[in-house]
Amino acid sequence: MSQNNMTSMKPLILFYGNCQMHALMQIMSPVLRARDCDMRCVPCFLPDIIDEAEFTELVSRAAVIVTQPIRQGYRGKSYLHTQFVIDHADANARVFVCPSVHFAFYHFDSFHGPQLPNTLVYHFRALCRAHAQGKTPAEFMAQVLRNPEWRTEAELLEIAADNIAELRRREEQMRVEFAHPSVTIVPVADFFAQHFRHHLLMHTLNHPGKFVLQHLVTQILTSLQYSLDVNTDIDPLSDSGQCLLYECVRKVMRTPPDVAYDATLPKLSVEGDEAVVEAYYASYDQFQTDTCALARR
Known part of the structure; x- marks a missing residue:
């Protein structure tokens, strides 16, 4: 899609991934509405899978895409993985790849x-x-x-250290696997290392709380040079x-x-x-x- 076509309509901000992506959209929505953006969230996990033509059209039309690492062949489809998104995004689009946050320290049992x-x-x-x-x-x-x-x-801090090390390993893997001029990796491991003892950062093993979500949103909006006037009151995954x-x-x-x-x-x-x-x-x-x-x- 040409730059002229992208600017002739409201910019589309596409969120694609698990429930964490929808939560990011909810927190970010006041900023995106203020910029007159269209927002769309495509869940990767629901029974009704979006078809390839519609998904490709959304990806190619989006000015900004916020997504996660999703493996090739996911759900038996050839188009639901992250590399497909990167390959089919507009040349002028920004693609943010966030980790799929999993942290077992709080709920290790x-x-x-x-x-x-x-x-x-x-x-x-x-x-x-x-x-x-x-x-x-x-x-x-x-x-x-x-x-x-x-x-x-000592046992619990070892669990936390292992979790943080795994987050860092995944972030490095993302940097290697998704290296592309349009892609920005959004890290979270250092945030957990700094704050995991001072706040309850997770509601469950894989549902981060608002502190984590706001940290991810802040990095994305800062990179885009958008306002940081986000919805700090909501805790979507609670x-x-x-x-x-x-x-x-x-x-x-x-x-x-x-x-x-x-x-x-x-x-x-x-x-x-x-x-x-x-x-x-x-x-x-x-x-x-x-x-x-x-x-x-």
């Missing part, structure tokens, strides 16, 4: 599993084991959730739930003791660690879940 009607898609190995052993919710909370000595500081934060992790963090980090199950309007634990127990009982097997995942 959690894992992806079946989403039961009364749980998140995340489960907790210690909770599964407690349920399988016939322990009550109160016993799990006393022995694990609220036990500051359940894991040592709507999907907050995992349990064990007391041993809270002990390692340097946040004020009166700051609450209660777990939530938004779809049930359940808030608070005790209520969330009881909801998991009730769901496992109702659906006769083999929590012993689940804990071994």
